Amino acid sequence: MSTLAINGGTPVFGDKKMMDLIPQWPPRYPETEEKLLEVYRSGAWGGCKTYEQKLMSEFAAFQDARYSVWMVNGTVTLECALLALGIGPGDEVIVPGVSWIATAEAPLYVGATPVIVDIDPETLCIDPARIEEAITPRTRAIIPVHLFSAVADMERIMAVAKKYNLAVIEDCAHAHGAKQHGKGVGSIGDAGSFSFQLSKLMTAGEGGCCTTNSEELCDKLFRVSHIGNSRLFPKEPLKEGFICHQYRFTEFQAVVIYDQLQHESELRAKRIAGMKLLNTLLKDTPGIIQQQSAFADDVRAYYFPTFLLKDNCLKPGVTRADIYAALNAEGVLFHEGWGAPLYSFPAWNVPAKDFIKKETPVCDDVMYNKVLITHNALLLSDEEIISKTAEALDKVMKFYTV
Numbered sequence: 001m002s003t004l005a006i007n008g009g010t011p012v013f014g015d016k017k018m019m020d021l022i023p024q025w026p027p028r029y030p031e032t033e034e035k036l037l038e039v040y041r042s043g044a045w046g047g048c049k050t051y052e053q054k055l056m057s058e059f060a061a062f063q064d065a066r067y068s069v070w071m072v073n074g075t076v077t078l079e080c081a082l083l084a085l086g087i088g089p090g091d092e093v094i095v096p097g098v099s100w101i102a103t104a105e106a107p108l109y110v111g112a113t114p115v116i117v118d119i120d121p122e123t124l125c126i127d128p129a130r131i132e133e134a135i136t137p138r139t140r141a142i143i144p145v146h147l148f149s150a151v152a153d154m155e156r157i158m159a160v161a162k163k164y165n166l167a168v169i170e171d172c173a174h175a176h177g178a179k180q181h182g183k184g185v186g187s188i189g190d191a192g193s194f195s196f197q198l199s200k201l202m203t204a205g206e207g208g209c210c211t212t213n214s215e216e217l218c219d220k221l222f223r224v225s226h227i228g229n230s231r232l233f234p235k236e237p238l239k240e241g242f243i244c245h246q247y248r249f250t251e252f253q254a255v256v257i258y259d260q261l262q263h264e265s266e267l268r269a270k271r272i273a274g275m276k277l278l279n280t281l282l283k284d285t286p287g288i289i290q291q292q293s294a295f296a297d298d299v300r301a302y303y304f305p306t307f308l309l310k311d312n313c314l315k316p317g318v319t320r321a322d323i324y325a326a327l328n329a330e331g332v333l334f335h336e337g338w339g340a341p342l343y344s345f346p347a348w349n350v351p352a353k354d355f356i357k358k359e360t361p362v363c364d365d366v367m368y369n370k371v372l373i374t375h376n377a378l379l380l381s382d383e384e385i386i387s388k389t390a391e392a393l394d395k396v397m398k399f400y401t402v
């Protein structure tokens with residue numbers, strides 16, 4: 001099917017594109033340039049210096065956790081959290097079928113088996129009922145992901161974890177600043193794992209950290225990512241056989257993230273207001289529903305604002321690809337996220353014997369037929385840009401729905 005604008009309609013942004021009109025990503029601050037120069041001139045480029053130490057306490061407090069340990073990215077943070085929790089060969093770790101592959105590859109790095117389960121159709125986060133069905137005597141941990149712009153149901157996940165004595169590592173790569181029942185994500189499970197890769201809500205190009213409330217786990221996380229060195233109990237010898245990695249962070253990354261932390265609450269408030277406006281403008285738009293967070297009062301970070309096409313809402317023969325094409329013709333960017341459940345990514349080249357995949361009809365339906373994802377910087381834009389984006393979505397959905 002051809003698209004509205006191509007059919008002779010006027011694209012909402014004229015000859016411009018939404019991506020050229022929204023604020024540039026990532027945000028840049030003049031004070032960061034000065035600090036970067038200061039760090040460069042000081043020669044104190046690594047070794048857990050001023051800004052990394054500030055981040056260790058201030059980012060932890062920002063997420064309501066007691067400790068944070070900084071590493072090179074948000075993949076090794078998952079690996080280190082598993083190692084620090086004593087998870088290894090013979091163990092099973094339950095993960096959702098929709099995430100970046102790092103969530104499911106981390107168990108493999110420590111010799112454990114990822115067990116991939118289905119997601120909830122409204123939050124798109126791991127379905128607690130599917131977790132319970134997947135538990136075996138070998139299950140040791142769960143890695144829920146606070147996906148796109150929702151927070152997983154930590155109340156039910158923690159209840160299952162308690163019942164079966166499982167560790168919980170929250171994958172918070174998409175959820176800087178998000179909260180559930182007043183608690184920052186990454187402070188609810190045993191450990192949290194954050195990514196600061198380029199697309200993320202806070203970024204230094206690359207970077208990662210683990211959060212935790214346990215001093216003992218913090219020490220283990222530090223040791224396992226700092227080739228065995230300890231910050232907390234320097235005199236205590238390393239347990240024999242606890243082989244550690246060298247995943248240290250740099251002061252350049254720390255400075256960039258430190259300054260973003262000072263602006264994060266203000267940017268998140270803006271994203272929340274932008275999302276509220278978008279939802280108000282779309283309240284009568286047929287065929288779409290916003291991705292829900294587990295609880296109505298969750299504080300959402302709004303990384304990848306996500307909508308879902310409702311069941312059977314499109315005219316016969318119309319697919320999600322037609323919706324994308326029509327939106328693109330309007331100059332508006334919506335996309336399919338990673339385009340597939342994680343076990344179907346080309347980069348997921350794990351032999352079938354090394355992982356367990358449960359039935360995942362919701363993962364497949366959502367990723368192949370339903371999600372419509374836009375850029376978080378849209379929510380930081382002027383009202384006019386948000387209104388025009390809503391106008392395009394409304395126009396396209398009215399044209400293509402029954």
Ligand SMILES: Cc1ncc(COP(=O)(O)O)c(C=O)c1O
Pocket residue numbers: 073074075076099100102103145171173174195196197206207208
């Ligand atoms: C849900 C999730 N977990 C983990 C990661 C891994 O983070 P990194 O790219 O910093 O290694 C990502 C990155 O996209 C992610 O989206």
